[in-house]
Amino acid sequence: MKAMIFNIQRYSLHDGEGIRTVIFFKGCPLTCPWCSNPESQKLEKEIMRRQSLCIGCSSTNCYKCNKDPKDCPTGALERIGKEMTLREVLDEVNKDAVFFDSTGGGVTLSGGEPLLQGEFIVELLKELKKIGIHTAIETTGMGRQDIIIEMSKHIDTVLWDFKIMDKRLAKEVVNQDIDVMKNNFETLIKNSNKVEVIPRIPLIPHYTANIENIQKILDYISKFDLKLVHILPFHQYGSSKYKALGEEYKLKDVKTLDKNEIEEINKFIECKGFKVIIGG
Template sequence: MKATIFDIQRNSYVDGPGIRTTVFFKGCNLKCRWCHNPESQSFEKQILFYQNKCTRCGRCKDLTVDDENFICFNDAKEICGKEYSVDKVLKEVIKDKAFYETSGGGVTFSGGECMLQIDFLLETLKKCKENGIHTAVDTAGHIPWESFDKILPFTDLFLYDIKAMNEEIHKKYTGVTNTRILKNLKKLLKSDVDVWVRIPVISGVNDTENEMKNIKAYFDINGYPEKVEFLPYHAMGEHKYETLGKSVEKFEVPDKEKIEKLKNIIVPY
């Protein structure tokens, strides 16, 4: 069994507790217009091209997406997406086990949407648990509940996005409605697993008091997650659209004061 993975990042402090290794699966069933990892959206391997670094040496003229080991000496072209077996992922993850143990960290499976390659994810989670590694799954939640059922026994933590409570806004900016996402989250909040809800804050999309009040009302009814994190939009992924030959939609970066104000509506302190 294989999965297409586009990155494995060690020493992450932002994808769950402690020091973590984050495994990024390729392919997503949402198309968030602010996505800072546009290379994660397609399930197919892709060639990223940084035109301004290219010296036109011609070495890559016959390059295909299957030439996984190709190296451009100017870092102008790279293949995005490699096929991994479960054992190959585990081998990478296990290298930092000592750091997980001392920091309370572990592995986080992310994407794209890692739950769309559910059988591979399930096998990898099982192996991680057999090796005593804390597991987190980062998901947008637009997935049949049966997939959650499969991985729940081997998942310690879900990192779960609420992108918008308003259904029309959700559909307009992500391509799908939030009905299934909110239903699944309700079930997760009632289960024993830990859940951290993450709210990307995007100017002109969901940065309103009304949106935050609706999230709070949802938690009041369905229960609060262990943690709520706010992820303000940043522009660091904008250049990646160019490397894929796509046009980029720009959003304003929200200021700190605004983020604090919105935070206080949900988690006052």
């Protein structure tokens, strides 16, 4: 069994408790224009080209180059995506076991959308559970219900992103079927047992960070007696990756929220009876 992985990030402090190793799975069914990991969207391998290093030595399109990136004379090309076996991923995780033990950390599955490679993540979670490693997943809930049910038996924390709650806009903007997402979320809650479920709201100006959308999210999650919400302010950190992939970044002119705007949203959610953590 193999999965397409595009990064394994060590010493993360923002994707769950303690020091964590984050495994980024390639492939996502959504088309969020604010995505900070555009290299995660396609399931297949692809090329990133760093303009600052490129000397234009080839007449071909670098993004479609069939040569191994190691043959690039300046190191401008990088192939994104690597097929890894379950054993290979576990070997990488085990290198960080000492940090998990000393900080209460563990492994977080991210992406992309990890549920797209659901069979692999279930087997990975089973193995991590056997050796006592805390596990978390960052997900939009877009996967098969049977995978979600099986996943819930072997995971400790689910960080579930709620984006656009209007059915028409969700489909138009991010290609998300809200009914599927809700059904999957309710399936998770029903089968969660001791799983910690944390709703997260990315605060994207003009898309998700309006009070009407946030209110719809809060109305929905309040049905399930969930009291903790993470809010994730918009940033431009991934914008340079779009150019490196030969793609257009559509939110380059969108300003980040200032501290006062974030605090206003924070207070609004708190007034609805939720505890809020900014940044997750």
